[in-house]
Amino acid sequence: MAFSGATRYFAGCLIKTHDGRLLLQQRGKHWDRFPDTLASFGGQIDAGESYLEGMARELAEELGAKFSEDQAVYLGAISKAGLDNALIHAFWWHDQANSISGCYEGEPAYFNDAAAILAQHNITADVYWIVKQCLSKGLID
8 A cells, every 4th residue: 555755664453352351562661662652563564565464473473463354454544753754554453263372562451441541641643543443433442
């Protein structure tokens, strides 16, 4: 997918776990990019990957998850402050198979509903947008 001005592409995902909780990651206080921030899972899409392939790879690396396209909803693509010339492909994914084996990057952050996420004081702009999209589509409460 092309976007005027974008030279880097990312994928980001809000996850609904097998038991119905919403999962994001809490980034460390000393991280270079977006420190001490509640963020989506995902990352940069490699050259030659589709955004779905990139999302699957990132979730495998960060969570040990087996991303299933048929359980995912593509929400759209957005730009984000702090990621110049970048476009983020945003997803909501329900891990119905309980494939997540750990959290290998940030700390896992579980929530029962969207209001609990939106009440956090330091969330990334893409998480805010993803949560709002999920609410408007009836994917989460």
